[in-house]
Amino acid sequence: MELKIGNVRLENPYILAPMAGVTDLPFRLLCKEMGAGLICMEMVSAKAISFHNKNTEKLMEIEEKERPVSMQLFGSEPDLIAKMAAQIEERPFDILDLNMGCPVPKVVNNGEGSALMKNPKLAAEIVRKTAKAIQKPLTVKIRKGFDEAHSNAVEMAKYLEDAGAAAIAVHGRTREQYYAGKADWEIIRQVKEAVSVPVIGNGDVTDPISAHKMMEETGCDGVMIGRASRGNPWIFRQLVEYDKTGNIPERPDVAELKAMILRHARLQLQYKGEYTGIREMRKHVAWYTAGYPHSAAIRRRVNEIETIGQLEEVLESIPEKLDRNSREYYNIMTD
Template sequence: MRIGEFQIQPRVILAPMAGVTDKPFRLLCKRLGAGLAVSEMTSANPCLWHTRKSLSRMDHVGEPDPISVQIAGTDPVAMAEAARFNVDHGAQIIDINMGCPAKKVCNAWAGSALMRDEALVGRIVSAVVAAVDVPVTLKIRTGWDSAHRNAPSIARIAQDSGIVALAVHGRTRDQLYKGEAEYDTIAAIKAALDIPVIANGDIDSPDKARAVLEHTGCDAVMVGRAAQGRPWILGEIAHHLATGEYLDPPSLEEVGRILLEHLQALHAFYGEQAGVRIARKHLGWYAKDRPENAAFRAVVNRAETADAQLALTRDYFDALVAGELDIAA
């Protein structure tokens, strides 16, 4: 699959997730098998561009090509300026957010709320495409609610306005992340468009990825929540799509190494205090499928320093590997 000049290989993409797909996580997921990793969304409000949070989101130094940055907003002129600003700061692909279901985003008439105004969608997309010389992509949902599943119409507007690839989450906005994603709408969109279409929603295993691609005819899959605490799932999916075979799951030793690498990257990127705090949610995700999860989080979340957080995590995995874990002791 191509996005402008970039060949996306493998055809497994890390979804943009606010508070998750920061630079340390993108780098990790790319190393473990993602063909593309989209940044967490950056606001089109220029008053926010120089905050500490926004500056960290715009840090792409050392990040492998292609660098895809998602922008969010509601005004075509502001969105065009945000696209230019991010390209000047390293973005090689601009992704427009019309899929976020969060209330605070939709209440500002951004994210998936934009799907309620097809004329505005056209103006935003046209303005952003005209503003930059890099490829522009778009992420949408199937509609605002079950009575307004207008994604096929939005998709046609997007293609006609110059969008070069489209990602579709198989839920309406009012579903949030509840229930099962439906793929018939995504299949209809793919059949109607000439540009690449990326299927998103509930893709959490190699088998599910293959089934979704076969059902929808899409060009790639996008993985979101399934990568939280399991970044290696991207490589497992990529390997299966390429070979039809399955990789063995990572050993406890491998999971421990990946997690410790991730924690160290967070500490280095954000600084010790913020890095330790941000790492806590990732620690919970890595441990969520283990019976010791609650007890582990209770212990490791007490860590106030990077050294203590690393030591507790290393001790936890050493005990798991040795079969000697008694986290409550």
């Protein structure tokens, strides 16, 4: 199944969601290798770009082999966003996305992210000016609404389409919900029926079965995978394999899990150096090992590591063929 957004053709409709502190360059490369149809970067502040912020510059690094890539901006000033979009358009991203769904207080309190759900006309002005300022496809990520009493995703989507959005991603939760509760797929279906541009569904997709269920129930053109990809880049391989064969590959065994963690860690070192890279790996290892026996013991050990060598020692102590429910395994992991 292909998906076309503007003039950008994706090999499949499965998209890595933009997640602050998660979808950095190393993780994006892994998800691309596993088959993601589109890779979304961490959101970047348009204002920070205008200030030539060094950390922001690092966030905007792109590798040719991860393309097609979507770069995401956030802000609330139409002229500034349009100007910054034009300024960075020469960078090797394929799609520019505008974040109108982030629920974090420091973003919302600035009138940015999901705060724009409360002002569809301002949101449309941002899209209109930005779409005119660049040649690349412009997409927008929104939520169901700001709160349950103001579930205006359909109205918002119509404004955004009219303003020039080439596709719209809809997270089926309100800002008030953050990531709690159940995502409302019905609102995704309503948006899909209300606009003619591609609609990408987001929320509660954890495996190929739920991805296909979302597409069947909502008619959405693509599926965005967020939290279910953390520590699980294999989810994209599963989605692609399921489309091809109808079979869902088994969860990675311990050997593949360890190999992926090490590959991720080495990419972290390559792009960020050992001090930052290994410390950032601590949270990733927690996600990778979640659900495996005695993962709490692994996390305790990993939270103290400072070098790649120490990480290798922890991973080497996990037997690949030992019964993970055995006393011996428990003793090794709590040593």
